[in-house]
Structures are given as structure tokens and as C-alpha cells.
Amino acid sequence: MFAQVLFSGFALGSIYGLVALGFAVVFKATQVFNFAQGALAVCGAYFAVTAISILGLPFPLAILAMLAASALLGVIIHMTLIQPLSGRSMLAIIMVTIALSIVIRAVIEIIYGPQGRVLSTPLPTGVFIVGDLRMPKLHLTAAATSWVCMAAFGAFFRFTRVGLLMRATADRHEAAMAAGVNVNLMNRLAWAIGSVLAGIGGLFLGQLQIVSTELETIGLLALPAVVIGGLQSIPGAIVGGLLVGMIEQFSSSYISPKSTDIAIYGFLLLILLFRPWGLLGDQETGRV
Amino acid sequence: MTEPLLSVDSLDMRFGGIVALDHISLTAEKGAITALIGPNGAGKTTMFNCITGMYRPTSGSIRFAGREVAGRPAFEIARAGVARTFQNLALFPGLTVFENILCGAYLKGSSGLLQGALRSRRSRREEHEAEAEAWDILGFLGMEDLAASKPAELPYGQQKQVEFGRALMQKSQLVLLDEPMAGMSAGEKKAMSDLILRVRSDMGKSFLIVEHDIPVVMELSDKIVVLNFGRKIADGEPEAVRNDPKVIAAYIGGED
Numbered sequence: 001m002f003a004q005v006l007f008s009g010f011a012l013g014s015i016y017g018l019v020a021l022g023f024a025v026v027f028k029a030t031q032v033f034n035f036a037q038g039a040l041a042v043c044g045a046y047f048a049v050t051a052i053s054i055l056g057l058p059f060p061l062a063i064l065a066m067l068a069a070s071a072l073l074g075v076i077i078h079m080t081l082i083q084p085l086s087g088r089s090m091l092a093i094i095m096v097t098i099a100l101s102i103v104i105r106a107v108i109e110i111i112y113g114p115q116g117r118v119l120s121t122p123l124p125t126g127v128f129i130v131g132d133l134r135m136p137k138l139h140l141t142a143a144a145t146s147w148v149c150m151a152a153f154g155a156f157f158r159f160t161r162v163g164l165l166m167r168a169t170a171d172r173h174e175a176a177m178a179a180g181v182n183v184n185l186m187n188r189l190a191w192a193i194g195s196v197l198a199g200i201g202g203l204f205l206g207q208l209q210i211v212s213t214e215l216e217t218i219g220l221l222a223l224p225a226v227v228i229g230g231l232q233s234i235p236g237a238i239v240g241g242l243l244v245g246m247i248e249q250f251s252s253s254y255i256s257p258k259s260t261d262i263a264i265y266g267f268l269l270l271i272l273l274f275r276p277w278g279l280l281g282d283q284e285t286g287r288v
Numbered sequence: 289m290t291e292p293l294l295s296v297d298s299l300d301m302r303f304g305g306i307v308a309l310d311h312i313s314l315t316a317e318k319g320a321i322t323a324l325i326g327p328n329g330a331g332k333t334t335m336f337n338c339i340t341g342m343y344r345p346t347s348g349s350i351r352f353a354g355r356e357v358a359g360r361p362a363f364e365i366a367r368a369g370v371a372r373t374f375q376n377l378a379l380f381p382g383l384t385v386f387e388n389i390l391c392g393a394y395l396k397g398s399s400g401l402l403q404g405a406l407r408s409r410r411s412r413r414e415e416h417e418a419e420a421e422a423w424d425i426l427g428f429l430g431m432e433d434l435a436a437s438k439p440a441e442l443p444y445g446q447q448k449q450v451e452f453g454r455a456l457m458q459k460s461q462l463v464l465l466d467e468p469m470a471g472m473s474a475g476e477k478k479a480m481s482d483l484i485l486r487v488r489s490d491m492g493k494s495f496l497i498v499e500h501d502i503p504v505v506m507e508l509s510d511k512i513v514v515l516n517f518g519r520k521i522a523d524g525e526p527e528a529v530r531n532d533p534k535v536i537a538a539y540i541g542g543e544d
Contacts, residue, residue, distance in 0.1 A: 161394055161415055168380045168391045175378035178340060179392050179454060180366035 003133050005253045006246070011139035012208075013245020014146035015201050016218075017238040020225035021150055022197030024237035027226070028170040029190030032082055032093050037198050038219030039101035044070050044199020045206030045215055046108055049117045059122050066203065067196055074195025078188045105213045116212035123207065142204040149200060150238055153193065157234070166190060198222075221248075224268040230281020239280060243267075291354060293318040293462055293494050294339070294370075299348030299358075301334055301518075308334045310518045311348070316462065316511075321488065321495045323505045326515035327538065332498040333375055335515070336464050339496075340372050341365040353461060371460035373451045375467050375498075379439040385450050386435040389425055392457030393418035425453045428490075429483075445476045449483075456487060463487075465497045469504060477501065481508050506530060514538070 023037045034040075047069040051062035081100065085093050124137040157163035169176040169186040177183050198219060205215050221244050222237075229240025244264055251263035277283045292315035301309035309331045316322040324332050337343040339350055341362035350358040357365050371392070380388050426432045429449050439447050448468060455463050468484070469477045481504060487493055499505050505512065505526075512529040514522040516538040522529050529535055 161411065161418075164383075164387060164391060165394060168383060168387075171380040171382045172378050174342065174362075175374070175380060175454075176391070177342070177362035178366055178372050178374070178378065180363050180394075180458060181391070182361075182363045 001253065005249050007133060007135055008139065009246035009249035010242065011143040011245070012249065013242035014143040015204050015241075016221050016225050016244050017241025018146040018149055019198050019201035019219055020222040020229070020237040020241040020244075021153065021234065022194040022201070023222045023226050024229075024231070024234055025153075025190050025197070026194035027231060028234070029166065030078075030082060030086070030187050031090070032097065033090065034194070035094060035097040035220070035223070036077075036101040036104065037194070037222050038216035039104040040070070040073070040195045040198035041202030041205060041219030042108065042213055042215045043073055043104060043195075044202030045119065045211045046112060046117075046202075047199065048121075048203045048206065049112070049119055049211050052119065052121060053117065063203075066199060070196045070199030071192040073199075074191035074193070075188050077195070078191035082191065083184060083187070101216065105216060108213055114213075116210035116214070119203075119206045119211045121207060138204075138207055142208065145200065145204070149197065153197070154234070162189070221264065224264055226278075228268060228271050228278060230278025232282055233278065233280040236278055236280035240278070243279075290318075291351070292316060293353060294496065295349075295351045296335075296339065297349040297351070299335075299338060299350065300346045301331070301338055301343060302346045307518050309338065309345070312515070312518075312520050314513045314520065314523060316494060316496045318461070318494055319488070319492065320510040321484065321497060321508055323509035323512045324496060324498045324515065325500070325502070325505055325512060326521075329517070330515040331518040332515055333466060334518075336372060336466055336496075336498065339365075340370055340464065366458065366460075369459075369461040370464065371455035371458040371462070372464035373448070373455055373466055373468065375470070377444075377447055377451055379447060379451055379454075381439055383438075384435065385431065385437050385439065385442070386422060386426065388439060388450050389453045389457050390418060390422045392454040393421060422457060425456050428456075429453050445472055448472075448480075452483070456491065456493075460493065462494045462496060465495060465499075467498055467500065469499055469501055477504055484508065 019037060019041055023034055026032055026034050044066060047066040048062065051057045051065045052059065057065060077100065081096050082093065085096060123141050126137050128135040128137065128140065157167055165176070165181050166186050166189065168179070169181055169183050173183055176186070202215060202219060205218050209215065222241070225240035225244045226237050227240070228243055229236030229238070247263050247267055248260045251259045255263070271278065294316040296315070297313050299309055299312045300307070312335065324335060326332055334343065338345045341357070341360050341364065344359045348358065349356060352365070352368055352370060355368065357368060380391065383391070423432065426435055431446065431449065431453070434442060434446070439450060442450070452465070452468065469480050472480065484495060485508070488495065497505070497509070509526055511524065512526055513520060514529060514535050521538055522532045522535045
């Protein structure tokens with residue numbers, strides 16, 4: 001049983017890590033603690049439902065459309081809500097993101113109705129069996145895609161010119177402006193990336209379960225993930241996501257399925273008490 | 289007659305009821321080192337922030353290289369050819385020294401965001417050129433062996449040099465230095481003066497400098513503008529400014 005739980009913890013944790021990475025990119029760039037990250041994951045799942053089931057687009061095209069819609073959503077949120085409030089207190093901006101998540105949920109329920117939708121994709125659905133270990137192909141695909149995305153964005157930030165300028169902008173706005181960087185454009189790009197990563201996570205969560213606004217709660221596991229990993233740390237978001245996935249699956253299997261939230265948020269509390277800058281965060285700047 | 293590289297005309301900057309800059313006019317000529325001095329609170333950094341687009345001036349004109357730039361966003365003014373350093377250092381703490389300097393290179397990179405992200409052949413070539421240039425700047429500053437360090441690992445004087453290097457990387461015509469010698473020893477100040485003069489002769493850049501060390505300013509500058517409480521009280525060659533009774537009363541006299 002241990003290996004089985006480890007596997008599902010790893011697969012789900014990879015998805016949480018992906019959503020958390022999106023959260024961390026936005027937080028580093030714009031210092032916005034985005035409570036709508038879960039809602040953005042839900043949007044990604046519904047974009048996929050729309051493109052695949054309602055519009056009937058071929059799968060690759062549907063994925064492209066879903067990615068483009070997620071990116072556009074991030075850009076619109078930044079332009080209409082975040083940029084006009086820049087310089088305001090963190091509390092004001094947090095309230096806006098909470099309001100945004102509630103509005104997104106309501107809009108989705110008006111458009112798609114309150115019942116969940118089944119997301120049917122041509123992704124492989126069988127099971128790999130190795131000894132006692134059963135590995136659903138969907139979990140494997142989700143984990144593999146998550147890691148490819150995380151590696152791709154890691155390489156983007158590390159090796160490309162735009163990635164360098166985004167890191168610079170996140171580090172010090174006024175210095176970036178003085179060096180000729182269009183800071184608003186970089187921040188908009190960060191929101192697009194954050195929304196796309198949440199959307200991909202939502203796509204897989206919707207595949208593993210059913211697409212409904214309830215996915216928001218799962219998407220919001222990105223929040224404990226980034227705080228556990230370290231708010232300012234990109235690798236921390238991924239490690240935090242993995243840990244949250246593991247804690248969830250182990251507590252669910254060894255204690256009770258009802259105990260997962262207690263275990264996750266209990267661990268979060270321990271981190272806040274004893275290491276408030278997170279596992280991989282910077283003690284100077286990353287204290288929550 | 290040719291237009292000065294930078295000409296500020298009747299510039300006002302008010303914050304609520306406070307008049308930070310009161311109808312200031314000044315010019316910085318091409319190839320010259322112009323100094324902006326004055327007691328604390330005179331409005332020197334405010335003037336820098338207006339020129340570089342960090343603040344939007346209340347009224348007045350700022351012309352740079354023949355273009356009106358007052359009220360334009362900071363990144364556009366930087367791209368037009370104005371680089372600056374900050375009074376309290378503004379480096380990118382998470383980036384290496386090399387990356388800090390490299391960031392100055394991309395403001396004019398003609399291939400756009402998408403090409404940069406997709407690493408087209410043209411953007412790769414631009415990146416190679418920029419990296420070669422960043423090494424040149426590091427060599428010019430004598431800091432090649434520190435390329436992989438983080439700014440916080442360097443002493444203050446060298447951090448100032450990194451910031452200066454980023455400004456040089458911007459291929460700007462005019463460099464604004466906000467207290468480049470603050471907190472430096474006499475030897476470091478001499479090295480910084482020499483560096484500024486070397487940059488002017490080797491790279492043909494012009495400078496506008498805020499600095500408190502009056503002897504250094506007198507030595508280095510072609511022209512000095514003196515502000516006091518947001519007003520201009522003197523403007524001229526170092527010798528004339530040094531002997532101006534208003535300046536002596538407001539500032540130099542107070543120091544001695």
C-alpha cells in the first residue's frame with residue numbers, strides 16, 4: 001500500500017506543484033497573494049470543456065485554445081484589476097482576488113449550470129501494473145506533463161532574455177524601469193504564465209475528477225504549497241506542491257479521507273510557527 | 289546653435305502643497321559633466337526622478353536629444369538614451385553581477401518579446417552580442433572575476449560600480465549618477481572620478497551628477513547647477529559658482 005500511496009501523492013503533488021508554481025510566478029512579479037489561483041484552475045478546466053465538448057475542436061487545437069484563453073484571462077485580470085491597484089495595500093489587493101474568485105465561480109455556474117461536467121479527452125486511460133503497484137496512465141500523463149511544464153518554465157526564466165528581464169523586474173521594479181524594461185508588460189506576462197499553469201493544473205484535475213467549481217478548493221491547495229515551500233522561491237513552490245500531495249494521500253489512506261485538510265493545514269501551521277519563511281524560502285525576505 | 293543634449297525648462301514639481309521644484313531650468317551639454325548640488329532636501333533627487341520619468345512633473349518641459357520627454361514612462365526615457373544610478377543603489381539582488389549588467393543591454397534589442405521567448409536566430413545573435421558586451425564592461429571595470437557573485441557579496445563601492453556598469457551597458461547618451469561617491473573613501477572617490485572621466489573620453493557619454501563632496505565636484509565638473517529649497521540659486525562654471533555669494537551663504541558657507 002505504501003508504494004501505491006506514494007505514487008498517487010507524487011502524481012497529485014506534481015499537479016499542485018504546477019498550480020503553485022503559477023501562484024509563485026505571479027507573487028514574485030507583482031507581490032499579489034492571489035486567492036483566485038484556484039478559480040483560475042477551474043477556468044482552465046471549463047475552457048477545456050468548452051473547446052472539446054461544446055465547440056468540438058480536435059484535441060490538440062482544443063488544448064491550444066484553452067492555453068490561449070487562460071493566458072488572455074491572466075492578462076485581462078492584470079490590466080483591469082491588478083495594475084490599477086498597484087501601490088495599494090496588500091489587503092486591498094487580496095480582497096480583490098477573493099472577490100474575483102467568487103465572481104468567477106458565479107459566472108461559471110450561470111453559464112454552465114451548477115452540475116459538474118465530464119471532460120472526455122483522448123488521453124490514455126488504462127492502468128500500468130508493476131507488481132502490486134497500479135499506476136493509472138492519466139496520473140502518469142498528468143505528472144509527466146506537470147514536470148515538463150515546470151522544467152520548461154524553469155529553463156525559460158533561467159536562459160532566455162525575457163526570463164532574465166522578468167526576474168530582474170520581480171527583484172527591483174524601479175531599477176528595471178531605469179534600465180528600460182516595460183515593467184507593466186513583464187507583470188502582465190507573469191499573470192499570463194500564472195493563469196496558464198493554473199489552467200493546465202485544472203485540466204488534469206478535471207480529468208481525474210469531474211469538472212465543477214468544486215475544483216477550486218483543490219486548486220487552492222497551491223496556497224499552503226507555496227507557504228510551505230517558501231513564498232519567494234520557485235523551487236519551493238514545486239517542493240511544497242509535492243509535499244501537499246503526499247500529505248493529502250498519506251493522511252487519506254492511513255488516517256481517514258476526512259483528515260486530509262487537517263493534516264495539510266496542520267503541517268502549514270507547524271511551518272508558520274517554526275519556519276515562517278518556508279522550507280526553501282529566504283529568511284530575510286520570505287517571512288509570512 | 290545646436291540644442292543642448294538635455295534642456296529642462298521651467299520645471300515645477302509639487303506634491304500636494306509642497307513645492308519640491310520651483311520653476312527650474314537647466315541644461316546639460318553633450319560631452320559635458322554637469323553637476324547638480326545643493327543641501328539636503330534641495331530637490332536634486334526629485335529632479336532626477338522627473339528627468340528619468342519616475343515622477344510626472346506638475347508642469348514644464350524636459351527635452352532630451354531634441355524630443356520632449358516630460359511625463360513619458362520611465363522605460364521609454366531609458367530607451368531614448370538616459371541611464372541612471374540611484375542614491376541608495378538599485379541592483380537586482382537575485383541576479384549575478386553579470387546578469388545585473390546584462391539587463392542593461394536589452395532595452396533596445398529590436399527583436400521583440402515573442403522572438404526573445406522563442407529564441408529566434410536573430411534574438412540569439414543579439415544575446416551573444418549583449419553577453420560579449422557585458423564581458424567588455426566587466427573588463428573595463430576590472431571586475432571579470434566577480435561575474436558570478438551576487439551583489440550582496442560585494443563591498444559597497446563595488447556594488448556602486450556594478451550599478452554604474454549596468455548604466456554603461458544601456459548605450460545611453462546621458463548618464464545620471466545620484467551620489468556616486470557617497471560612503472566612499474578618498475581613494476575610492478578618486479577611482480570613481482577617474483572612471484567617469486575615462487567613460488567620457490572612451491565612450492563619449494555625457495553626465496549629470498548629484499554629489500555632496502564639493503571639492504570632488506569642483507574638480508570633475510564642467511558646469512555646476514545649485515539648488516536650494518527647490519529653487520535654482522546658481523548655474524555656471526565651477527569657479528564662478530564657488531565664488532557666488534548666494535551659494536556660499538546657502539551651502540558652501542554652511543559647510544565650512
